[in-house]
Amino acid sequence: MDLKLSERYEDYREAVRVFLEEHRSVWRQPMADSDGRPSAAGRSWQALLIEHGYTCRTIPKQYGGHGGKADILESFIAAEEFHRVGAPTGLANQGISMFVPTLLECGTPEQKERWIRPTISGEIVWCQGYSEPGAGSDLANLQTRAVEDGEDFVVNGQKIWTSSAHFSDMMFVLVRTEPEAPKHHGISYLILSMDTPGIEVRPLKTMTGRAEFNEVFFTDVRLPKTQIVGERGAGWQVANTTLKHERGMLGDPGQANAMLGRVVAIMEEETLDGVRLIEHSGLQDRLLRLQARAQAMKLHGLRLLTHGLKGEDAGVARLIVKLNGTILNHEIAAFAIDVLGELGALYEDSPHLKDRGFWQTTHMFSLGLIIGGGTSQIQKNIISERGLGMPREPKPASKGA
Amino acid sequence: MEFGLSDEQRMLAESVRRFADQNVDAERLKALADAGETADTGLVEGLAGLGTLGIVTPEGAGGSAMTLLDACLVQQALGRNAVPAPFTASAILAPIALAAAASGGDWLPRLAAGEARIGVGLSEAAGRRAGTGIELDGERASGTARFVLDGVGADAWMLTTTDGGLILVDADAAGATCVALTTIDRTRSFAEITLKRAPVTLLMQPGADPTLLPRLLAAGRTALAFDSLGACERMLERAVAYAQERKQFGRVIGSFQAVKHLCAEMAADLEPCHSLCWYAAYAAAAYPEEFELMACHAKAHMGEVGQFVARTATEVHGGMGFTHEMGLHYFFKRIGVNRQLLGNPDQVRQHAAALQGWRRAG
Numbered sequence A: 001m002d003l004k005l006s007e008r009y010e011d012y013r014e015a016v017r018v019f020l021e022e023h024r025s026v027w028r029q030p031m032a033d034s035d036g037r038p039s040a041a042g043r044s045w046q047a048l049l050i051e052h053g054y055t056c057r058t059i060p061k062q063y064g065g066h067g068g069k070a071d072i073l074e075s076f077i078a079a080e081e082f083h084r085v086g087a088p089t090g091l092a093n094q095g096i097s098m099f100v101p102t103l104l105e106c107g108t109p110e111q112k113e114r115w116i117r118p119t120i121s122g123e124i125v126w127c128q129g130y131s132e133p134g135a136g137s138d139l140a141n142l143q144t145r146a147v148e149d150g151e152d153f154v155v156n157g158q159k160i161w162t163s164s165a166h167f168s169d170m171m172f173v174l175v176r177t178e179p180e181a182p183k184h185h186g187i188s189y190l191i192l193s194m195d196t197p198g199i200e201v202r203p204l205k206t207m208t209g210r211a212e213f214n215e216v217f218f219t220d221v222r223l224p225k226t227q228i229v230g231e232r233g234a235g236w237q238v239a240n241t242t243l244k245h246e247r248g249m250l251g252d253p254g255q256a257n258a259m260l261g262r263v264v265a266i267m268e269e270e271t272l273d274g275v276r277l278i279e280h281s282g283l284q285d286r287l288l289r290l291q292a293r294a295q296a297m298k299l300h301g302l303r304l305l306t307h308g309l310k311g312e313d314a315g316v317a318r319l320i321v322k323l324n325g326t327i328l329n330h331e332i333a334a335f336a337i338d339v340l341g342e343l344g345a346l347y348e349d350s351p352h353l354k355d356r357g358f359w360q361t362t363h364m365f366s367l368g369l370i371i372g373g374g375t376s377q378i379q380k381n382i383i384s385e386r387g388l389g390m391p392r393e394p395k396p397a398s399k400g401a
Numbered sequence B: 001m002e003f004g005l006s007d008e009q010r011m012l013a014e015s016v017r018r019f020a021d022q023n024v025d026a027e028r029l030k031a032l033a034d035a036g037e038t039a040d041t042g043l044v045e046g047l048a049g050l051g052t053l054g055i056v057t058p059e060g061a062g063g064s065a066m067t068l069l070d071a072c073l074v075q076q077a078l079g080r081n082a083v084p085a086p087f088t089a090s091a092i093l094a095p096i097a098l099a100a101a102a103s104g105g106d107w108l109p110r111l112a113a114g115e116a117r118i119g120v121g122l123s124e125a126a127g128r129r130a131g132t133g134i135e136l137d138g139e140r141a142s143g144t145a146r147f148v149l150d151g152v153g154a155d156a157w158m159l160t161t162t163d164g165g166l167i168l169v170d171a172d173a174a175g176a177t178c179v180a181l182t183t184i185d186r187t188r189s190f191a192e193i194t195l196k197r198a199p200v201t202l203l204m205q206p207g208a209d210p211t212l213l214p215r216l217l218a219a220g221r222t223a224l225a226f227d228s229l230g231a232c233e234r235m236l237e238r239a240v241a242y243a244q245e246r247k248q249f250g251r252v253i254g255s256f257q258a259v260k261h262l263c264a265e266m267a268a269d270l271e272p273c274h275s276l277c278w279y280a281a282y283a284a285a286a287y288p289e290e291f292e293l294m295a296c297h298a299k300a301h302m303g304e305v306g307q308f309v310a311r312t313a314t315e316v317h318g319g320m321g322f323t324h325e326m327g328l329h330y331f332f333k334r335i336g337v338n339r340q341l342l343g344n345p346d347q348v349r350q351h352a353a354a355l356q357g358w359r360r361a362g
């Protein structure tokens, strides 16, 4: 047990601070344009982050990355400093956080050459075409079909809940190529351009009232056979490398503590009947419960980090992060709404709206994160089966299995 | 940067765990606890032999001068088996206070050797109920202290006074009486000590060391959190194991998702508690300015998680869990008592609020 950082890392922290201070004018600008795509400032910020290794750190230089060695402690320190001042940690979309890592593991040299640089720079935006109306938690049940025709694949079917599809250039998509094979073995991982004829994107409004995800329909959509990642029929394994990256991304404890800090600031400032909310015993009690949980998750993160530094598998300790982290974030937002009381009911451009509606949006959006990326129930299946060694669900007799 | 237990700490915990497994199996626990035997000499000797009773005691006084975290890892291992032996008071709280007071006489080496025991009463410092409190009058004291931890059969009691002092009373002092308080937990003893102008040793003058009582209270809260952590770990393990043996509807109940999810929820709640407890104990020496608050968080949070795990692990066992025979109830009760001792979660959170300057004056 020793939380002190060696001098080298203290120097690193100092360098991050200096960097953030120096470029404040860049990161204080909006990172996205009104259509959702990265803004010019967002791309400049991303370029600076890559140059200094604060994002895309281990991606080779030849693909436009920083080309550095992994150092999870440095990455952790950088994340802490970014959170502390509220600086954006770089472009975060499914292309960068999910597709690129998958391509690095499973892609051909040509694919890496072609796609990684424009993706991480923010020039090309990707969406993730996995879920279908009949395939959510049971993703392997997906039915969108691709058949070979000469040099092409021809895709027919439908995806749903596809975040960002309405402003994306490209999609990585799971399709069934071997309908006769057992369900996990007949899937392929394809990449296609969103302006290919036969693709129709219909935005779906989420509960926040904004169009954040979409339905995507495919009618005889043609793409060259070279646009497959991994082997034909091996898409499930390829997709799993991506899901692994997604789960690592969700449930960040730094966010929980940062949000709590903001709630405390509101409670110290706002009054009810002349008494500061922070002195209201009921709210205080709830705040302290959340504070303990957020502290526990932050320290849990340090424990996992230590396992990582030693190259150890943290076992069940790692498997609980998505479940706990997303629920905690949602409950903190729900608490903030209670702190605001009737003001917490305001929305859109109402007078008296606090923090430009951050809490209202976060309260709803964080619920989406509990569901997306594997629901809480699926997480509990994973914890009990892989973490505690309990029996798997009995499989229904399935054809060919 | 390393946030985890050292190899030495893992070995220490492992050795106490092994000792507890060998000496306090289900049968022995039942025999001792049902008889209310909370200071079995064999166990006390064994713990002394492992060097655990002098774990925080300075080296010059017969101890090994280890940290609160080390002591708490022992406490956790004792909680795992609901070991019916005095530890928290004699091996953690009393030595910390005696070492700080520098007027502990020859108590320290005797405690470390397991030759003497001190019961510790901090309940009034955590929150005073009507009818309790000890007033000091020169070198004599009068009043009542309740829930004196490991107090029955102790050689002396360490108690707080209403004005913030700390005293030591010999068990055979004139005017001192001890009444055993029967709690639901039969694995530890609790006493009510009443003093009528009893002669006492003043360990700390009121206000002489304003940090001592807060530190002691924080150490006690942290130790109790670790005790519950150990007991919860064991309850979850037992629930998972039972769920893989017991069959209903032609399959093991652990294959029912409802049961699996109860276990997953227990694990998800419990895992981060390790880190929270570790940090609280570590802060005692490394970050003293954070110690009190972190001890509050650990105690309150562990109280809540403990209640959930104690109930849920029992439910997973069905009617069996509710029986005396199964012995799960010893853990349920130990966790339940830990929750109330030195301030239950609601009280402790109020304290945490005050520490952060969030309590209204008056």
Ligand SMILES: Cc1cc2nc3c(=O)[nH]c(=O)nc-3n(C[C@H](O)[C@H](O)[C@H](O)COP(=O)(O)OP(=O)(O)OC[C@H]3O[C@@H](n4cnc5c(N)ncnc54)[C@H](O)[C@@H]3O)c2cc1C
Residues within 6 Å of the ligand: A127, A128, A129, A130, A131, A132, A135, A136, A137, A138, A160, A161, A162, A163, A164, A213, A368, A369, A371, A372, A373, A374, A375, A376, A377, A378, A381, B257
């Ligand atoms: C904000 C948001 C963004 C998303 N973005 C994308 C995206 O970009 N691309 C994409 O492909 N998908 C995306 N999704 C889809 C997401 O992956 C699915 O919603 C999720 O996997 C759940 O699937 P479902 O919606 O079909 O719910 P269902 O699977 O129908 O689940 C409904 C309920 O049943 C429960 N349930 C299902 N199976 C089990 C089981 N075996 N055991 C116990 N309970 C079970 C679930 O936990 C849930 O409570 C997004 C979702 C959200 C909310």
